[in-house]
Amino acid sequence: QQQVKQSPQSLIVQKGGISIINCAYENTAFDYFPWYQQFPGKGPALLIAIRPDVSEKKEGRFTISFNKSAKQFSLHIMDSQPGDSATYFCAAPTGTSYDKVIFGPGTSLSVIP
Amino acid sequence: GAVVSQHPSWVICKSGTSVKIECRSLDFQATTMFWYRQFPKQSLMLMATSNEGSKATYEQGVEKDKFLINHASLTLSTLTVTSAHPEDSSFYICSARVSGAGNIQYFGAGTRLSVL
Numbered sequence: 001q002q003q004v005k006q007s008p009q010s011l012i013v014q015k016g017g018i019s020i021i022n023c024a025y026e027n028t029a030f031d032y033f034p035w036y037q038q039f040p041g042k043g044p045a046l047l048i049a050i051r052p053d054v055s056e057k058k059e060g061r062f063t064i065s066f067n068k069s070a071k072q073f074s075l076h077i078m079d080s081q082p083g084d085s086a087t088y089f090c091a092a093p094t095g096t097s098y099d100k101v102i103f104g105p106g107t108s109l110s111v112i113p
Numbered sequence: 114g115a116v117v118s119q120h121p122s123w124v125i126c127k128s129g130t131s132v133k134i135e136c137r138s139l140d141f142q143a144t145t146m147f148w149y150r151q152f153p154k155q156s157l158m159l160m161a162t163s164n165e166g167s168k169a170t171y172e173q174g175v176e177k178d179k180f181l182i183n184h185a186s187l188t189l190s191t192l193t194v195t196s197a198h199p200e201d202s203s204f205y206i207c208s209a210r211v212s213g214a215g216n217i218q219y220f221g222a223g224t225r226l227s228v229l
Contacts, residue, residue: 031215043119043206043220044157051215089156093216099145101216103157 004092006104013111019077021107023090029068034101035075036089044089048075080111116140117209119221126197127229134192134224136207142187143209147218148180151204163190197228 005024013019025033029052036044050057050064050073057064063076077084087108091101116139126132136146144165149157161171161182169182179201181193190209194201204225208218 032217034217036220041204041223041225043117043208043223046115046217046219049217099210099216100147100159100162101218105156106154108154 004090004102004104006090006107008107009105010108011110013080013109015080015082015111015113017080017111019080019084019109019111020074021088021090021109022072022074023092023104024070024072025092025102026071027093027096029071029093031093033064033066033073033093034091035062035064036091036103038087038089038106047088077109080109082111082113085109085111115209115211115214115219117143117207117219117221119207119224121224122222123225123227125227125229128198129196132194132197132226134194134205134207134226136190136192136209136221138188138209138219141209141211143190144187144212145210146184146190147208147210148182148190148192149206149208151206151223153204157206160192194226197226199228202226202228 032049034049035047037047038044048062061078066073087106089106090104094100118137120135146163148160160175161169163169163182163184165184171177184190206223208220
C-alpha cells in the first residue's frame, strides 16, 4: 500500500514562532504536492502546492521546501498565529493515477498566545 | 475561484433510510470529482472517483451498492447512502479537480451524517 508519512502527529508552537511539518512520499514525483488546512467540522482547504521541479515555494507566511532526492517535503509557517491552529494534511501523487492523491495522516497544530 | 459547494452540511436520519449528498462546482467545470470519508481525528479516506458521464470508480472495500454515485453533469456529483445504518455515520467530503490544474483538488465543506 502506497503511503505518505507525516510528522509530527501534533505540534504546539508559541505565537510568533515557526511551525514545521514534514512529509515523506514513496512514489515517483510528478504533478503537484499540496498542503491542506482543515478546521474542525469543515472540509480541507488548499493552502499551498509545489511542483517537483521546484525546490521551494513561498506564499505569504507559508513556505514549502521540496527535496526530490530524499522524497521529502515540508511546510513552514512563519510567525505562527492562533488562527493557524488546525489540522494540516500533506498529499502526494499516487504514482499510478494522474488525478488521485494520497493524504498523510495529518498534523494537529496548536498555536498558543 | 474553484469553489465547491456541498449540501447538506448536516443530516440526521433513521436507520434504513437513504440519504443524498450533493456536490457542486460553482465556478468551474469538474470532469472529475472525488468522495471521501473521514473519521474523527483521522485522515481522508478516498471512497470513489466520479467522472462525468461514466460510472464511478470505487476504492477497494467500498460497497458500490451502498454508496451510489452519480455525476450527471460537469458541475454536479451526488452520493447516495442507501439503507443507512449507524455504522455509516461519518463525515463525508467531496472534492473536485480543475481541468488543467493537475492533481490539485478543491473540497466542499463536508456533510456530517448521523444515522439513528
